[in-house]
Amino acid sequence: MRWQAKHDRDAFKEIWLLFDNEHGRFPLYPGESVWIEYAYTVGDDKWGNWFQRAVRLPTEQLEVQLVFPAALNPVVWGTETSMTAEAAPLRTPPVRHDDGEQRAFTWITTTPALHARYRLEWRFRARSEHKTDQGEFS
Numbered sequence: 001m002r003w004q005a006k007h008d009r010d011a012f013k014e015i016w017l018l019f020d021n022e023h024g025r026f027p028l029y030p031g032e033s034v035w036i037e038y039a040y041t042v043g044d045d046k047w048g049n050w051f052q053r054a055v056r057l058p059t060e061q062l063e064v065q066l067v068f069p070a071a072l073n074p075v076v077w078g079t080e081t082s083m084t085a086e087a088a089p090l091r092t093p094p095v096r097h098d099d100g101e102q103r104a105f106t107w108i109t110t111t112p113a114l115h116a117r118y119r120l121e122w123r124f125r126a127r128s129e130h131k132t133d134q135g136e137f138s
Helices: none
Strands: 003-008 013-017 050-054 061-069 074-081 095-099 102-110 117-124
Touching: 050 061, 061 074, 061 117, 074 102, 102 117
Parallel strands: none
Antiparallel strands: 003 013, 050 117, 061 102, 074 117, 095 102
């Protein structure tokens, strides 16, 4: 499937799936369903400590998995924002899975509302983080 970068900035990237490829188009019609799975890796020098996903099409299930080095001792939490409500904590927390040197967090929701935005954030407890507004490390 081809994709198009709608916004490509250092601090924000938005990718749209085009439902076509070199062989033609394959639209998704009302009443039809498809499983879309994708993954990507971003170095911490290119991205902040968050991931956000907007729901623009009717969706039965949305699953997000974040994988970090366990040595960083990561913690993950999230918020949900809709067109009619401010950010609120996710209704279900991300579930943590440790696997050797990796720590994965999986978050799943079923039938997310159209135009909802889900934001997962994380912090590495084993890494000092500079507080720019106070000139200190935490």
